[in-house]
Every structure is written in structure tokens, then in C-alpha cells.
Amino acid sequence: MLDIKEEKGGVTIKVRVQPRAAKNQVAGVMDGAVKVRLTAPPVDGAANKACCEFLAGLFGVPKSNVEIIHGLTGRNKTVRVAGVSAGLARDKLQG
Template structure:
């Protein structure tokens, strides 16, 4: 993606009633993370797929523009999203 993308760290809570953005929080190291509840289990990559789908829909971009860079099996994940999403992320 290059210069037209930004990275965003997310802390995910699977098995929620519905997928939603909670707001900004901090991880164990005090870094800023987007708190996200997902209506999918942390099983066989289902939560990761739901995270990509939900974030793309919420940001108003294609699923192909959102990619999981790190955190496949962790609750804290690093995703790459289009730079155009920065404005939407700042609204949270």
C-alpha cells in the first residue's frame, strides 16, 4: 500500500453481541489502540476476518484495502488501512 496507508493498532474482544467500535484505549505498554468488539469467535481466524470486514465497512473502504499485519493469534492486532481513513479514526 505504501504512503497511501496508515497503521492502526486494535485491541479486540471476540464473542460480542455485535461488532462495534468502543473508542481509544491503551495497551500494556501505554500505546494507543482502537478498542473493538467483534461478533465472532476467536476460532479458526473468524475474529480476524470479522475485524477486517467490520473495519472496512466502518471506514467506508473495500475489504482489500484493510490488511492484518501482525497479531494473528493475539487480542492486540496491527492493521493497515487507507490513509483516507485517518479522519474517520480521529472522530472516535
């Protein structure tokens, strides 16, 4: 089950990033985290930037509304997305 927590003004989502993938896409749920494949390499924050841009596009919010709050240097991240409800996040990530 996808671990999404609704907070004041948005949601937090657990994300597992797979860098250097063939294309940017959501690849299912793994241990409560959404698995996101990204074409960017894990160098100089490129994968983190790509993750924020991809999620902003997926949810239809500005890039400034997406912030990595934990896991800047690892594959497992906690991401805060402002302006999105838990229901919308679940729909976009699972379907």
C-alpha cells in the same frame, strides 16, 4: 490518545479485539489502541476476518484494503487500511 500512523497510501491503527461480543462495535480507546468488539469467535481466523470486514465497512473501503500486519493470533493487532487518511480514521473511530 489513539495511535494512528499515516503512511503512504493509508494508515496503520492499533486495535484490541474482543471476540464473542453481543454486537460489532467500536468500544473506545485503550492504551492507544481502538477497542473493537466483534460477534465472531476467535477460532480459525473468524475474528480476524470479522475485524477486517468491520473496519472496511466503517471506513467505506473494500475489504481488500484492510490487512492485519501484526497480531494474527492475539487480541492486540496492528491493522493497515489503504485509502484512508489519519484525520478520517480518527473521526470514524472516536466519534
